[in-house]
Amino acid sequence: MNAVVSKEIRLVSRPVGMPTLENFELAEVTMPDLAEGQILLCNRWLTVDPYMRGRMYDTKSYVPPFQIGEALQGGAIGEVVESRNDAFPTGTFVNHMDGWREYAITDGAMLQKVDPDLAPLQTYLGAMGMPGLTAYGGLLTIGQPKEGETVFVSAASGAVGQLVCQIAKLKGCRVVGSAGGKEKCDWLTEVAGIDAAVDYKACANQEELQAAVAAVCPDGIDIYFENVGGDHLITALNLANPWARFPMCGTISSYNAMEKPDGIWNLFNVIGKRIRMEGFISFDYIGMAEDFTRDMSGWIKSGDIKLKEDVIEGVENTPQAFLNLFTGGNFGKMLVKLD
Amino acid sequence: MNAVVSKEIRLVSRPVGMPTLENFELAEVTMPDLAEGQILLCNRWLTVDPYMRGRMYDTKSYVPPFQIGEALQGGAIGEVVESRNDAFPTGTFVNHMDGWREYAITDGAMLQKVDPDLAPLQTYLGAMGMPGLTAYGGLLTIGQPKEGETVFVSAASGAVGQLVCQIAKLKGCRVVGSAGGKEKCDWLTEVAGIDAAVDYKACANQEELQAAVAAVCPDGIDIYFENVGGDHLITALNLANPWARFPMCGTISSYNAMEKPDGIWNLFNVIGKRIRMEGFISFDYIGMAEDFTRDMSGWIKSGDIKLKEDVIEGVENTPQAFLNLFTGGNFGKMLVKLD
Structure with a gap:
C-alpha cells in the first residue's frame, strides 16, 4: 500500500x-x-x-x-x-x-x-453526539421542564438550540426561540414546530429584543436555555418568572470579545425571582448517555425531532x-x- | 387610660x-x-x-x-x-x-x-429572625458547605454576613470576608474568628479587590455568599472553583443605582466552571424554622456565634x-x- x-x-x-x-x-x-x-x-x-x-x-x-x-x-x-x-x-x-x-x-x-x-x-x-447530549442533559437536568411552562431558547436553530426546542416541545412546553433572519425563524416554526420565533437581527437594541420576546411569552419565561449571552440574557432575566431555571450552555456573543463586554446589569432579578442559573458542559451528562441515545435515536427515527x-x-x-x-x-x- | x-x-x-x-x-x-x-x-x-x-x-x-x-x-x-x-x-x-x-x-x-x-x-x-434565617437557609441549602471548602462572604460584618461567616466556620470551612474598614475587618478575624478579612475600601478597583481576595484564598472559592454585587461578584466569578455555589442574597451596591450599573462582564465563568448561582429570600426557608431556631439559639448561648x-x-x-x-x-x- x-x-x-x-x-x-x-x-x-x-x-x-x-x-x-x-x-x-x-x-x-x-x-x-x-x-x-x-x-x-x-x-x-x-x-x-x-x-x-x-x-x-x-x-x-x-x-x-x-x-x-x-x-x-x-x-x-x-x-x-x-x-x-x-x-x-x-x-x-x-x-x-x-x-x-x-x-x-x-x-x-x-x-x-x-x-x-x-x-x-x-x-x-x-443530535446523537456532544451537541445532542448538551441539549438533552442541560434542558432535562437543570431546566426541569414541566408541561405548560414557557421555554425560551437563544441560537434556537443552532446545533444545540434546535434540539432543545424540540425536546421542550415533546415535554409539553410552550417554546419560543430566537434566531437571526426570517429563513431560520420560519424553519423553527414551520419545520421544528415551536410556538414562536423572534428574529433578533430585526431588533435594533435590547429593548426591542425584549419587546419582541415579551410579545410571544405572555406568561413569562420559566426556562431560559442560554447559548448567546448579552442582550439575550438581560432580556431573559427581565422576563423570567419566579423560580425560573437558566441552563447556561454558552455565551457565543462574547467568545470573540476584545474588550470587556458591556455586562449584565440586571442580575438583581436572580434574587427576587429566585432564579437558578447553572453552568454545565456535555461531559457532565455522560451518565445519561444510555437514556439519551435511546430517546434521541427514537425521536429522529419517528420524525419527532427534525x-x-x-x-x-x-x-x-x-x-x-x-x-x-x-x-x-x-x-x-x-x-x-x-x- | x-x-x-x-x-x-x-x-x-x-x-x-x-x-x-x-x-x-x-x-x-x-x-x-x-x-x-x-x-x-x-x-x-x-x-x-x-x-x-x-x-x-x-x-x-x-x-x-x-x-x-x-x-x-x-x-x-x-x-x-x-x-x-x-x-x-x-x-x-x-x-x-x-x-x-x-x-x-x-x-x-x-x-x-x-x-x-x-x-x-x-x-x-x-440572628434569631429574618436575617438569621436568610444566612442559615441560604448558606446551608444553596451553599451546601463541606469541611475544608473556602467560603467568601461579602458585607461580612453586616446583619446576614456576620452569621454566614460564623455558621460556615462551624461547618469546618475556611472563611474569608470582605468589609469596609479596619475596624470591621479586625472584628471579623479577632471576634468572629474567620480566617481572613479583606478591606474592600482599601482597594482602588476590581483588580485590586481580586488580588486581595486571591491572596487569602489560595485554594480558590467554593462558595460565594453574595450580598453586594458589582466588583465583588466579578471577583468571585474569576476566583471560583469548578462546581462553586453562589447563594445570591443581595446586591446592595446596585440598590440605589440611578443608571444601569456597569454590569457583570465575566458570567462566562459560570459555564466552564459549572457554577450554580441561585437567588433566594428568607421566606423560602420557613420550613427550616424549627431547626434554625434550635441551632441559632444554641450557638448564641454557647458563644459559638458572636x-x-x-x-x-x-x-x-x-x-x-x-x-x-x-x-x-x-x-x-x-x-x-x-x-
Whole structure:
C-alpha cells in the first residue's frame, strides 16, 4: 500500500477577536506505517463547534489550549481503512477527537464505535453526539421542564438550540426561540414546530429584543436555555418568572470579545425571582448517555425531532465552517463532509 | 387610660438614587380605642434592612411597594401593653411587621410570639429572625458547605454576613470576608474568628479587590455568599472553583443605582466552571424554622456565634439608621431601640 498523505488544518496564530482564515493553514503529512495495535482512520465527517474558540486562547479551561503549529482537534467520524487492532476491523465507524484532518492513526483508546443503522453517521457529531447530549442533559437536568411552562431558547436553530426546542416541545412546553433572519425563524416554526420565533437581527437594541420576546411569552419565561449571552440574557432575566431555571450552555456573543463586554446589569432579578442559573458542559451528562441515545435515536427515527444540518465539503474548508458559527453564517448544525 | 400618641415615620417621596432624610417625615397619630380581639403593641425594637429600599420603588416585587404618605413597615419587636385578645395578654412580646413607629394596633394575625429567655429580644430582628434565617437557609441549602471548602462572604460584618461567616466556620470551612474598614475587618478575624478579612475600601478597583481576595484564598472559592454585587461578584466569578455555589442574597451596591450599573462582564465563568448561582429570600426557608431556631439559639448561648449590633435610639432616628446601611455607616446588625 502506498503511503497515505493526509491534509490537515493547523493553527498558525491565536485569533485576536473574531478569528480569520489567516489564523489557519492547510498542511500535508504522510502517515507512517501502523504499529501493532494501531488503526488508520479516514475521516468522513468533521464537526466545528463554538467551544473550540475557547481552546484557541492560551488559557486554562476545562480542556487544554490548542498549540500553535499543530493540527487542531475536534470531533470526527472516521472509518477504519487499515487495522492492526482486532477490536476495530476495517469498515468500522468510530467517533473520535482527531478532527480537522483527513486521516488519523490511533491505538483505539478514546474511540466510540458508532452504528450507522441507528442514525446517519454525521448525526453522531450533532443530535446523537456532544451537541445532542448538551441539549438533552442541560434542558432535562437543570431546566426541569414541566408541561405548560414557557421555554425560551437563544441560537434556537443552532446545533444545540434546535434540539432543545424540540425536546421542550415533546415535554409539553410552550417554546419560543430566537434566531437571526426570517429563513431560520420560519424553519423553527414551520419545520421544528415551536410556538414562536423572534428574529433578533430585526431588533435594533435590547429593548426591542425584549419587546419582541415579551410579545410571544405572555406568561413569562420559566426556562431560559442560554447559548448567546448579552442582550439575550438581560432580556431573559427581565422576563423570567419566579423560580425560573437558566441552563447556561454558552455565551457565543462574547467568545470573540476584545474588550470587556458591556455586562449584565440586571442580575438583581436572580434574587427576587429566585432564579437558578447553572453552568454545565456535555461531559457532565455522560451518565445519561444510555437514556439519551435511546430517546434521541427514537425521536429522529419517528420524525419527532427534525434535524437541520449545514454541510460544507472538503477539509480545506473547515476554517470557513468554523468562522460561520460566529457570524450566524451557518443554518443548523455545521458539518464538514470529506470524501 | 389617656389616648396614646404614637410617633411614626412616613415616606413622603420616593428616593431617586441614594435615599436622603428628606424622603421621610416624622408624624404623630393618636391611637384609637381597641375593638374586641385587638391588642395595642408598644414597640421596643425596630429593624432596618436593605430589602426595604426595593419597596421604596413603585414597582412590583416579592413584596408590594410602600405608599407615599403612609407609615413605612418593617420588622419590630413589640410588647403587648393593652389587650382585648386572650391569646396575647399584656406583657407578651411579639415579632411583627408594623415597624417604623412607636405603637401599633393589630388583631393578632401575622404575629409571632418571641421568648426573651431563649435569646435577647432584639436578636429576633437579627440572628434569631429574618436575617438569621436568610444566612442559615441560604448558606446551608444553596451553599451546601463541606469541611475544608473556602467560603467568601461579602458585607461580612453586616446583619446576614456576620452569621454566614460564623455558621460556615462551624461547618469546618475556611472563611474569608470582605468589609469596609479596619475596624470591621479586625472584628471579623479577632471576634468572629474567620480566617481572613479583606478591606474592600482599601482597594482602588476590581483588580485590586481580586488580588486581595486571591491572596487569602489560595485554594480558590467554593462558595460565594453574595450580598453586594458589582466588583465583588466579578471577583468571585474569576476566583471560583469548578462546581462553586453562589447563594445570591443581595446586591446592595446596585440598590440605589440611578443608571444601569456597569454590569457583570465575566458570567462566562459560570459555564466552564459549572457554577450554580441561585437567588433566594428568607421566606423560602420557613420550613427550616424549627431547626434554625434550635441551632441559632444554641450557638448564641454557647458563644459559638458572636453578635455585633449597631443600635440607634429613638423612632425619629430610624431614617438615619436606614441610610447607614448604604454608606457602610453601620457596623453590625442595624437596630433602633425605643423606650
